[in-house]
Structures are given as structure tokens and as C-alpha cells.
Amino acid sequence: MNILEIKNLTKxxxxxxxxxxISMSVEKNSITAVIGPNGAGKTTxxxxxxxxxxxxxxxxxxxxxxxxxxxxxxxxxxxxxRTFQNIRLFSEQxxxxxxxxxxxxxxxxxxxxxxxxxxxxxxxEEQAKVEAxxxxxxxxxxxxxxxxxxxxxxxxxxxxxxxxxIASQPKILLLDEPAAGMNPKETKSLTDLIHxxxxxxxxxxxxxxxxxxxxxxxxxxxxxLDHGELIASGKPDDIRNNKRVIEAxxxxxxxxLG
Amino acid sequence: xxxxxxxxLPQVLVDGLTLGFIYAVVAIGYTMVYGIxxxxxxxxxxxxxxxxxxxxxxxxxLLSIGFMSSVPSLILFIIIILVAAIVTGVLGVxxxxxxxxxxxxxxxxxxxxxxxxxxxxxILEDAVRFIAELKTGNYILTAxxxxxxxxxxxxxxxxxxxxxATFQSSFLVVSIVTIIMLISLDIFVNRTKWGMAMRxxxxxRETASLMSINVNRVISVTFFIGSALGGATGVLFLIQYGTxxxxxxxxxxxxxxxxAVLGGIGNIRGAMFGGILLGVLEMFAAANLSxxxxxxxxxxxxxxxxxxxxxLVLIFKPEGLFGKAAVEKV
Numbered sequence: 001m002n003i004l005e006i007k008n009l010t011k012x013x014x015x016x017x018x019x020x021x022i023s024m025s026v027e028k029n030s031i032t033a034v035i036g037p038n039g040a041g042k043t044t045x046x047x048x049x050x051x052x053x054x055x056x057x058x059x060x061x062x063x064x065x066x067x068x069x070x071x072x073x074x075x076x077x078x079x080x081x082r083t084f085q086n087i088r089l090f091s092e093q094x095x096x097x098x099x100x101x102x103x104x105x106x107x108x109x110x111x112x113x114x115x116x117x118x119x120x121x122x123x124x125e126e127q128a129k130v131e132a133x134x135x136x137x138x139x140x141x142x143x144x145x146x147x148x149x150x151x152x153x154x155x156x157x158x159x160x161x162x163x164x165x166i167a168s169q170p171k172i173l174l175l176d177e178p179a180a181g182m183n184p185k186e187t188k189s190l191t192d193l194i195h196x197x198x199x200x201x202x203x204x205x206x207x208x209x210x211x212x213x214x215x216x217x218x219x220x221x222x223x224x225l226d227h228g229e230l231i232a233s234g235k236p237d238d239i240r241n242n243k244r245v246i247e248a249x250x251x252x253x254x255x256x257l258g
Numbered sequence: 259x260x261x262x263x264x265x266x267l268p269q270v271l272v273d274g275l276t277l278g279f280i281y282a283v284v285a286i287g288y289t290m291v292y293g294i295x296x297x298x299x300x301x302x303x304x305x306x307x308x309x310x311x312x313x314x315x316x317x318x319x320l321l322s323i324g325f326m327s328s329v330p331s332l333i334l335f336i337i338i339i340l341v342a343a344i345v346t347g348v349l350g351v352x353x354x355x356x357x358x359x360x361x362x363x364x365x366x367x368x369x370x371x372x373x374x375x376x377x378x379x380x381i382l383e384d385a386v387r388f389i390a391e392l393k394t395g396n397y398i399l400t401a402x403x404x405x406x407x408x409x410x411x412x413x414x415x416x417x418x419x420x421x422x423a424t425f426q427s428s429f430l431v432v433s434i435v436t437i438i439m440l441i442s443l444d445i446f447v448n449r450t451k452w453g454m455a456m457r458x459x460x461x462x463r464e465t466a467s468l469m470s471i472n473v474n475r476v477i478s479v480t481f482f483i484g485s486a487l488g489g490a491t492g493v494l495f496l497i498q499y500g501t502x503x504x505x506x507x508x509x510x511x512x513x514x515x516x517x518a519v520l521g522g523i524g525n526i527r528g529a530m531f532g533g534i535l536l537g538v539l540e541m542f543a544a545a546n547l548s549x550x551x552x553x554x555x556x557x558x559x560x561x562x563x564x565x566x567x568x569x570l571v572l573i574f575k576p577e578g579l580f581g582k583a584a585v586e587k588v
Contacts, residue, residue, distance in 0.1 A: 050468055076470035088465040090458050101458045104451055105470035111452045111479045117442070125450060168470055 003028040003204050004049075004172060009058035011044055018044040019228045022058070026172075026221075031198055031205045033215045035239075036225035037248055042208045043085055045225070046174050050082050051075045062172070077105055079171035083161040083178060085208070091150030095141060095160055098149050099132040102167030132167065139163045139193065155186040162193070166201060173197070175207040179214050187211060191218055216240065224248065261419070263546050268413045268423035270545045271538065276429050276498055278537020279436035283491040284514035285521070285529035286443065287484035293460045293524035294480050296368055300375040301353060302488055303511015304382035305346050307504060309489025310496045311386050312342040314399045317496075321402060331404050335431065339493045343486040350485025351478050353378055359474065379508070387504040398503045401496050405431050432494045439487055440530050446483070447526055456480055460524070513540075513564075520568055522581025531580065540564045 004026040011018045019041040026032050034042050047053045049060055051072045060067045067075050081102075090098050107128055109121040136142045139159045144152055149160060158178060165173055175194070179187045191214055197203055209215050215222065215236070222239045224232040226248040232239060239245055284306050291299040316338045325334070357378055361371050387397045405428035413420040447453035458466040459476045467473045495510075496502055517536045521528025543563035547555045571579065 052464065052468070071472075072464075072467040073470050073472045076468060081470070082468060084465070088462055090461045090465070092461055093454070093457060097454055097457075100451060101454055101466070101471070102469050104455050107451045109451060111475075114450045114452045115442075115446065115483070117445075121450075128451065164469065 001028050002026060003063060004206075005059075005061040005064070006049075007059040007061070009045070009048060009060065010056045011041075011048055011053055012056045017228050019048070019225070022225070022228075022230045024223050024230070024233065026204060026206060029198060029202065029204055030220040031194065031207070031218055033219040033222045034206065034208050034225060035210070035212075035215055035222060036231075039227075040225040040248075041228040042225055043176060044228075046082060046176055046208065049075070049174065050080060073105070076168060076170075079169075080174065081165040081168050081170040081172075082174035083158070083165055083176055085176040085180065087154075087157045087161060089149040089157055089160055089164070091148065093149060094146050095136065095144045095149055095152065096129065096132055096146065098160055098164050099135050099167045100128055102164035103128055103132060105168060135163050135167055140189075155182055158182065158190070159193070162197075166197065166203070169201075170203060172204045172206065175205065175209075177208055177210065179209055179211045187214055190214075194218055259549055262549050264419055265421040266545050268411060268420050270541050272411070272423045272425045272429060273545075274538030274541035275534065276425075276432050276537070277541060278534035279432055280491055280495055280498070280510070280533075281514045281517045281537050282530045282533025283436050283439055283487050283494075284510065285517040285533040286440075286526055287488040288511075288515045289518040289521070289523055289526055289529040290456075290480050290484045292518070293526075294456060294477060295358070295362075295371070297358065297371045297375065298515065300372070300511065301378035301382060302484065303507035303509075303514065304379045304386075305350055305353075305485045305507070306488040306492045306495070306510060306514075307502070307507030308349060308382055308386055309342045309346040309492025310502045310506070311390060311399070311492070311504070312345045312489065313338050313493035313496050314401050314502060315393070316341055317401055317404075318394075335404065335493075335497070339435070339490050342493045343490040346489025346492070347482040347486030350481040350488075353485075354478060354481040359477075379511075383504045383507070390504065398501065400501045403500065404428070404497055426498075428498045432498050435494060436491070439490065443483070443487065443526065452476070452479060513561075516565070516568055519578055520571060522578025525578070525580045528578055528580030532578070535579075536564055536568070539567055 002025040006022060006024045009022045010020050022045065034045065036042055044053065048055045049067070051067065051070050051074070055068060062078055062080065065078070067078065090101060093101070107124055109124055113121050133142065133145065136145060139162055141156060141159055141163060144156060149157065152160060162175070162178070178194070179190055182190060194205060195218065198205055219236055222234065222236055223230060224239060224242070224245050231244045231248060232242045234242070284302065287302045287305070288299065291297055291302065320334060357374050358371055361374065390397045390399060405426060407427040409425055409427065411423040411425065414422045447456060455466065455471045455476050456479070458469070458471060459473055463473055495506070513536060514533060517532035518529045519532070520536060521530070521532030540560050543560035544557040547557055547559055547563060
């Protein structure tokens with residue numbers, strides 16, 4: 001069953017076409033990778049799914065319902081959340097608070113009730129803290145609970161972004177270059193985490209990544225973008241041997257050499 | 259000379275704290291909006307003024323129907339302050355909706371919103387003046403006295419080098435109410451999900467919205483709380499000082515804004531501290547300037563004194579007392 005259906009998605013910035021006519025379908029509970037050289041339009045593509053950009057044309061369907069025209073927080077409400085290529089944590093807030101922000105929409109309390117300090121709301125806030133702590137334990141950040149997010153080491157910040165994203169209990173998790181800047185050991189444990197999230201949290205994962213070892217190891221399906229166009233899609237083995245993909249990465253001569 | 263100054267210190271402290279509490283709460287309104295929108299909302303001083311007029315209007319109305327004689331003045335006061343807070347809170351949200359949000363949607367430069375807020379400030383002043391003159395024939399109102407019981411703080415018998423200080427029961431009302439407001443706000447901002455959302459939006463609006471936070475809603479809540487606190491403080495001002503006019507918001511607003519900068523703009527605890535500090539400094543100057551300068555300056559120059567201190571603080575700590583220095587990343 002396809003959870004996400006992208007139809008002919010195009011985004012133009014003035015005269016520049018960032019993505020053109022991209023279609024894809026993502027199976028529920030799968031891990032899908034979107035790869036391509038720098039400037040291929042991958043992040044623009046993510047930005048359209050999360051409603052940061054409004055597509056020039058085309059449609060995005062989550063379980064058959066169109067997301068085009070919604071605001072980012074509404075898309076999040078429908079169950080899509082993300083991490084960022086360049087880390088965007090609330091660096092002055094604590095690690096725990098970052099996760100709590102991620103839980104914002106799931107907590108019922110209305111702000112009027114919060115102002116009045118109703119007991120039910122206080123209880124909910126307490127439960128939320130317990131749950132946030134469990135999420136931090138799950139990603140392995142429980143030692144940093146009260147640390148300012150900005151003070152964490154780089155790999156931990158990436159994990160915290162994931163923790164904040166899964167705190168909203170998403171149906172689809174978008175990871176924008178989760179392994180960027182990680183050493184091989186960190187990448188390995190990230191790979192394990194992604195695998196584990198799929199099975200344990202029952203979440204569909206779409207990731208942008210340049211680390212081909214990780215992509216090939218983890219993905220069920222791969223889409224390749226180049227210059228804003230979809231040039232290939234298929235299972236990891238198909239992509240590995242796809243001539244157009246090799247061309248896109250290494251140039252035409254390289255592919256004829258091979 | 260020094261002896262004279264020391265003798266009056268208890269009284270300076272009582273008067274300074276009263277004024278300082280009022281600055282502190284109004285300063286919070288500036289700092290909250292600045293923190294979240296990077297907008298200096300010049301209309302905030304006039305929200306404070308509107309609150310005091312709503313309070314005065316309620317007071318006169320309840321007097322005229324004879325409500326005042328039948329209930330204790332404390333209950334009357336609670337009703338008035340709540341009504342004024344809700345009215346000004348809604349007014350603040352309305353101003354944000356009508357005047358600031360459309361600018362934000364069009365990505366207008368911040369300067370435009372600043373100018374708009376100055377415009378709103380004038381509109382509020384004249385609207386209140388118009389209504390007050392229409393209803394009472396005069397735009398300067400004097401409230402019927404409330405909480406006028408005088409107390410003498412007997413400091414002299416314990417510390418012989420101090421004089422006694424006197425205060426009215428309104429001082430207690432102002433202090434207790436502002437302290438309650440400051441503590442509840444601090445809890446709200448630091449401990450609850452809405453406070454957390456507010457701080458998240460202040461740090462990075464776009465990311466916050468991608469984390470499911472309805473940014474416009476959070477901004478509305480911020481305006482409601484800031485304005486409601488400001489309006490409630492207007493009522494406290496009315497009770498403490500008795501006489502109000504539509505232009506009290508201007509100078510008081512500028513001073514509260516100053517207090518917010520002194521504490522580190524965008525920092526709520528800083529605004530509280532800055533407000534109290536500024537109030538005490540101002541009262542200290544009012545009491546002692548003529549002594550210090552050998553009658554060359556009278557208490558009318560108190561603002562100069564307070565602002566010289568401000569400039570000195572900012573020269574040595576430009577980010578404000580509680581602010582974090584901005585570190586430029588290379």
C-alpha cells in the first residue's frame with residue numbers, strides 16, 4: 001500500500017526550475033532514499049512535502065489526501081515530520097525541551113487552561129516529560145537531558161533532531177542527510193537506529209543521503225534526481241548499475257570507461 | 259550629606275519598588291513581543307494606558323450603580339483588574355491581527371511594523387481621549403481613592419541611622435499582584451508546553467512550524483499575555499497614583515522599554531530585574547539629586563540620572579544585564 005503519492009511535482013523559482021515533473025510513490029513502512037548530485041533539487045523536494053515551499057504544479061497525496069496548500073504545522077499534524085540538512089535545533093533550549101517541542105501538537109492542553117494552571121494540564125505536562133525522557137533513552141541521549149542543545153557534540157545533535165521529529169509520532173519521517181559529517185562508527189549506529197525506527201515505531205522513512213554505502217545498505221527503493229529531474233528509480237541493485245546514474249555522478253566519460 | 263541620603267533610603271526603596279514593579283510588568287510586554295517578532299511594539303505603552311482607563315471606567319460605573327458600597331474593595335479590585343486584563347489582552351491580539359500579521363505575511367521589513375506600531379500608539383491615545391471626554395467631559399481622570407490606609411514602617415527603632423518609611427496599602431496591592439504576575443509568567447514560559455512553543459518560535463520560527471507549532475497562534479498568545487499583563491498594570495498604576503490621562507503610556511512605555519533593554523531585550527527575567535532597578539534608581543534620584551548637586555538640580559532631573567546609569571551599563575554590557583552576548587560564527 002502506498003502511503004505517499006507524489007504526482008508531477010514541479011517547483012519554479014522565477015525562471016529557474018528547481019524540480020520538474022517528479023512523480024513517486026512510497027510504500028508504507030518502507031525506507032526510500034532520494035539521491036542525486038548537489039543542486040539536484042532534493043531538499044527543495046523535501047521542502048515541498050513539508051509545505052515550506054508551495055509547489056508550482058503537481059500534487060502530494062498522503063493516504064490519498066492532498067497536502068498542497070496546507071501550512072507546515074498542519075502537514076506535521078497529518079503525520080509528516082523531518083530533520084534538516086544543516087542542523088536546526090532550538091539550541092538555547094535544553095535537550096529535553098527540544099523533544100517536548102516536538103510533542104507540542106500531541107498535548108491537548110489549550111493555552112487558556114495552561115494559563116489557569118488546571119491540574120489536568122499539569123499532569124499532562126508531567127507525563128510528557130516522562131515520555132520525552134523515554135524517547136531520549138531510545139536514541140541514546142539520556143545523559144544529556146538538561147544540557148543546552150547547542151552544546152551537544154555534532155553526532156548527538158543529529159540524533160536529537162531525530163528524537164524531536166519522532167516525538168510527534170509521525171507516519172512519515174523525512175531525514176535530510178542524516179549521516180552528513182558523521183564518522184563511520186556514528187554512521188553505523190545511525191543505520192541501526194533507522195532500521196530500528198522502521199520496525200519499532202512503524203514509521204515510513206524517506207531520506208536524502210550522499211553516503212552511498214548507507215543508502216545501498218538501508219533502502220528498499222531509491223529515486224535519483226539530477227538537475228531537478230527524476231532520472232532513475234529502482235531497487236539498490238538496479239541503481240548501482242544504472243548508466244544514467246553513473247553519468248550524473250561522474251560524467252559521461254566515466255560511464256563509457258566503465 | 260551622606261547621612262541625609264542614608265536616612266531616606268527606606269522610603270526611596272518603598273517608592274522605588276512600587277514604580278519598579280510597574281515598569282517590570284510593562285517591560286515584559288515589550289520583551290516578549292521583541293523576543294518573538296523582533297518588533298519593538300511601541301503601542302504597548304498605550305495598551306497599559308488603555309488598561310488604566312478601562313479600570314477607571316469600570317470603577318466609575320460600579321460606583322454609579324452603588325456596587326461599591328456593598329462589596330469589600332478587594333473584591334471590587336479583583337473584578338476590575340481581571341476585566342481590564344481581558345479587554346486589553348483581546349485588544350492586543352486584535353492589533354496584532356489587523357496591523358502586524360498582514361505585514362508579516364507580506365514579509366515587510368521590520369521597520370514597517372515599527373512605524374505601524376507608532377501609528378497604533380497615536381490611535382489608541384486619541385481614541386481613549388475621545389471616549390473619556392465624551393463620557394466625562396475631561397480626559398484627565400482621578401479615580402476615587404482605594405487602599406489608602408497608611409502604614410508606617412518602623413525602621414528607625416531597629417536601625418537608628420534610617421528614617422521611618424511610610425506607605426499606603428496600595429503599595430502592598432501593587433507589590434503582591436505584580437509578584438504573582440511575574441512568578442506565574444515565569445512558570446508559564448519555562449515550564450509549560452505553550453511557553454516552550456513560544457521560546458521555540460522566538461528562536462527559529464520556520465523550524466518551529468515544521469515541528470507542528472502553529473506560529474500565528476503562538477504569536478497571538480504572546481500578544482494576549484503581554485497586553486493583559488500591561489492592562490492589569492494600568493489598573494495598578496491607577497490605584498497607586500490616582501490620576502491618569504491618555505498620555506501616561508508614552509513616557510512610561512519608553513521607560514519600560516528602557517528597562518527591557520537594560521535587562522537584555524528578549525529576556526523575561528531580565529525585563530523584570532531591569533524594571534525594578536530602573537524604578538529604584540529613578541526614585542533614588544528624585545529623593546537625592548538636590549542634595550547631591552547642592553540644589554543645582556531638583557528631582558525633575560531624575561530621568562537624566564536614571565538614563566545616565568542606563569547608558570553606562572550598556573557601554574560596558576551592550577547585551578543588557580541578563581542578555582547573552584551575540585557570538586558571530588565564522
